[in-house]
Amino acid sequence: MSENLNMEQMTSEYYDVLKEIGNIGAGNATTALAQMIGTKVDMSVPQVKLLEFKELGDMMGGAEQIMAGIYLGVEGDIEGSIMFLLKKGGAKHLVNKLMAGMGDENAPDFNEMELSALKEVGNIITGAYLNSLSTLTNLKIFPSVPDLAIDMAGALLSVPAIEFGTIGDKILLIQTQFFDETLIDGFFILIPDVESYTKILKALGIDVNITAD
Amino acid sequence: MSEIIKVGMADLNVVKSPNAITTLGLGSCVGVALRDPVSKVGGLAHVMLPDSTAIRNNSNIYKFADTGVDELVKRIVAAGGTRSRLVAKIAGGAKMFAMNSNAPVVQVGARNVEAVKKKLKELGIRLLAEDTGESYGRTVVFYPETGDFIIKSVGKPEKTI
Numbered sequence: 001m002s003e004n005l006n007m008e009q010m011t012s013e014y015y016d017v018l019k020e021i022g023n024i025g026a027g028n029a030t031t032a033l034a035q036m037i038g039t040k041v042d043m044s045v046p047q048v049k050l051l052e053f054k055e056l057g058d059m060m061g062g063a064e065q066i067m068a069g070i071y072l073g074v075e076g077d078i079e080g081s082i083m084f085l086l087k088k089g090g091a092k093h094l095v096n097k098l099m100a101g102m103g104d105e106n107a108p109d110f111n112e113m114e115l116s117a118l119k120e121v122g123n124i125i126t127g128a129y130l131n132s133l134s135t136l137t138n139l140k141i142f143p144s145v146p147d148l149a150i151d152m153a154g155a156l157l158s159v160p161a162i163e164f165g166t167i168g169d170k171i172l173l174i175q176t177q178f179f180d181e182t183l184i185d186g187f188f189i190l191i192p193d194v195e196s197y198t199k200i201l202k203a204l205g206i207d208v209n210i211t212a213d
Numbered sequence: 214m215s216e217i218i219k220v221g222m223a224d225l226n227v228v229k230s231p232n233a234i235t236t237l238g239l240g241s242c243v244g245v246a247l248r249d250p251v252s253k254v255g256g257l258a259h260v261m262l263p264d265s266t267a268i269r270n271n272s273n274i275y276k277f278a279d280t281g282v283d284e285l286v287k288r289i290v291a292a293g294g295t296r297s298r299l300v301a302k303i304a305g306g307a308k309m310f311a312m313n314s315n316a317p318v319v320q321v322g323a324r325n326v327e328a329v330k331k332k333l334k335e336l337g338i339r340l341l342a343e344d345t346g347e348s349y350g351r352t353v354v355f356y357p358e359t360g361d362f363i364i365k366s367v368g369k370p371e372k373t374i
Contacts (some may be wrong), residue, residue: 053222053224053261053276054221054222054224055221056221056347057221057222057237057238063237064352065350069309071309147311149310151309151367152237152238152350152367153238154308154350154352155238155240155309158222158238158239159240159309161242162262164222165262165276166268169223169272169273187304
């Protein structure tokens with residue numbers, strides 16, 4: 001097994017696999033979301049992007065764009081972490097929907113209850129992603145308790161970026177857009193450690209042939 | 214006309230007064246601002262990881278506290294700054310998520326700050342001020358003219374160190 005995955009050697013085949021994971025995961029997440037808020041939720045075809053750290057901030061509407069980030073660790077057959085990011089407006093909208101209008105969509109900040117609801121949204125979405133990844137690969141994947149932060153996109157993204165930084169100079173992200181009547185931009189970042197990457201690809205029948213360095 | 218130069222993640226740049234230099238949304242990364250108060254040449258590095266020797270994929274020298282600060286000093290000197298006069302201010306190194314994990318990445322903010330300080334000490338560059346740690350992101354703007362390092366965070370008053 002290669003010790004060092006070089007992201008730049010990722011072929012379009014890997015992209016397709018990751019896109020498919022994104023697609024199935026997002027599909028599950030949308031269903032779960034729709035059930036939760038009781039309306040129809042649509043999703044766009046996920047985009048998989050390999051970005052330089054420098055480009056990361058601009059990706060989500062600027063490094064100072066305020067976003068809600070849900071971050072959790074993954075253990076089991078694969079190890080790593082995942083992060084789900086939502087623009088603040090979309091997060092507000094979702095939470096308000098979830099709380100059946102009891103939240104205050106116009107208030108600038110989230111109150112305790114809204115924060116807790118948002119955590120639950122994150123829990124469901126990341127759970128759906130992980131479930132589909134687990135089913136798809138037949139690997140055991142256990143998520144840790146999620147943690148939520150609302151801050152500038154750049155600051156939130158520094159966390160997965162640093163994790164990617166230990167293995168390369170680029171970050172891999174899967175972007176999914178959800179919408180009911182409003183567009184909710186969601187970004188999903190899967191950060192497996194290097195060995196887990198190989199495991200995922202192998203479990204999906206991809207012949208992993210990534211050389212060290 | 215003065216302008217504000219933007220520095221991205223794992224990146225650095227150098228400016229001369231009256232221009233300023235900024236980096237947006239520092240999280241666990243650290244913004245290192247160096248300045249020669251006489252020539253008023255200054256620079257800012259946005260470092261992500263503490264130690265280039267701990268990682269095999271270390272070709273991007275801007276990414277690490279050790280090699281990033283070295284490079285910043287070199288670039289300031291090349292732009293007309295004098296090495297012996299350099300002074301520093303730093304910001305960032307937050308712990309963005311309160312995770313109960315002992316994964317090294319959770320502590321990376323604090324380790325970045327520590328690594329930057331160690332490097333500055335090694336180079337004999339005095340650290341004048343810092344705004345580090347805590348659990349929130351920071352946007353910083355550095356003015357080599359005055360040495361003012363302005364820090365903006367979400368829902369907090371702007372401060373100058």
